[in-house]
Amino acid sequence: MISSANLPSPVQVIEHPLFTKHKLTVYVKRDDLIHPVVSGNKWRKLKYNLKHAKSIGYRGALSFGGGYSNHLHALAYACQQQQLPAIGIVRGEQHYETNATLTQAKKWGMSLTFIDRKTYKLRHNETYLTNLKARYPDYFIIPEGGTNLLALKGVSELCDELNSQVEFDTIITPVGSAGTISGIIAGDKQQHNILGIAVLKQAEYLREHIDTLLESHQCNARNWQLFTNFHGGGYAKFSVEDLTKMRAFSQATQLPIEPIYSGKMILALLTLVEQGFFPSGHRIVILHTGGLQGLYGLIEQHKIKADEWLLPLAT
Ligand SMILES: Cc1ncc(COP(=O)(O)O)c(C=O)c1O
Structure with a gap:
């Protein structure tokens, strides 16, 4: 999709006193390094969506997102x-x-x-x-978060x-619209435990959504678990205490994270480790799904301070 993609993305060992104490080996799959802009799960979810749009001859692509959407940005x-x-x-x-x-999304047209x-x-x-399709007949409509069967692929x-x-x-990933975890479940062929950390409040409905996506993908794997109690107050919400813990982890490991997806996954992981x-x-793999532009x-x-986080280079 983009010729400069850094694939396979690297896998690194993460050293942390809590992991040592519990005799765990923790790796991070650095999908955030795939590309400076189309990073993490965005690269993987958009790859076949854009191929499809082009091969069918659509004139363009249309999608949905919030005001700070990583998906629309990518x-x-x-x-x-x-x-x-x-x-x-x-x-x-x-x-x-x-x-x-x-501003950047507009700059890119x-x-x-x-x-x-x-x-x-x-x-x-x-x-x-249907009304949207009638209004934009030449545009391929990609759901919010890029989540559809092409994303799973x-x-x-x-x-x-x-x-x-x-x-x-075990592999652990943050979950928003559930395309990423569903794609992992589909590709894993029941070899590992797959844990998802929902970043939204009241995300129990996602279990059924994952089941539906997997069914359409002809996959009936059950080796996954979705945790819905680590949302920290809701989407893009976090306490000062949570931010402090995220920053401490990021500083100790030198892993750049952000508080909406990867930060919540890290806090969930630390809690699960503490709970035994x-x-x-x-051996655990953390999937870094990118989103650092956020x-x-x-x-x-003014929700965080610039000098307290490992920032990606401005694009
Ligand atoms: C950085 C980041 N990580 C994780 C997710 C969650 O992925 P999914 O929506 O596929 O569950 C998103 C949202 O797409 C995201 O932007």
Whole structure:
């Protein structure tokens, strides 16, 4: 999709006193290093979506996201690379247009349409989508977060890649729209434990969503577990104490993380380790799904301070 992608993404060992104490070996699969913009799960989820859009002869691609969406940010760049016009349907008010995320999306040529939160809730509704298709007949519509069967196909490729790099027992990933965890389950062929950390509140419905995606992918694997109690107050919410713990981990390990996805996964992992969830000798892979551009939005909103996080280079 993008010729400069850094694949296979590297696997690194993470040293941390808590892991040593519990005799665990922890690795991180650095998908955040795949590409400076289309990083992490975005690269994998968009790969076949954009191939499909081009091969069918669509004129462009259209998708949905919040005002600081990692997905829209990556889609804008990837579409520019593919010479595919892109439309982003954004939840919320027009003033988001000037934030760090959407300023870049626009710079890469994405046109933005802002819709109120009530209308945004219809993004999976059949009638709403039919009307949208009628309005943009030449655009391939990609669901929010890029999650569809084409995303599963792209994410599933990380399993063979990872198996050739390291032996492990459990892989852990943050979960939003559930395309990433579903792709891992599909690609894993029941070889490992797969743990998902939901970053949204009341995310129990995602279990059924994962089942549906897997069924359509003809996969009936049951070697996965979704934790819904580590959302820390809801999507993009976190306490000062949580931020302190995330930063301490990032500083101790020199792993760049952000508080919305990777940070919540790390806090969940630390809690599970403290609770003795993993037996001694267990080998765990943390999937770094990227999203580091989101740090700039959080800085802009004064939710975090720039000098306290390992920031990616501005693009
Ligand atoms: C950085 C990052 N990590 C993880 C996720 C969660 O992935 P998924 O929506 O496929 O569950 C997202 C959202 O797509 C994300 O932007």
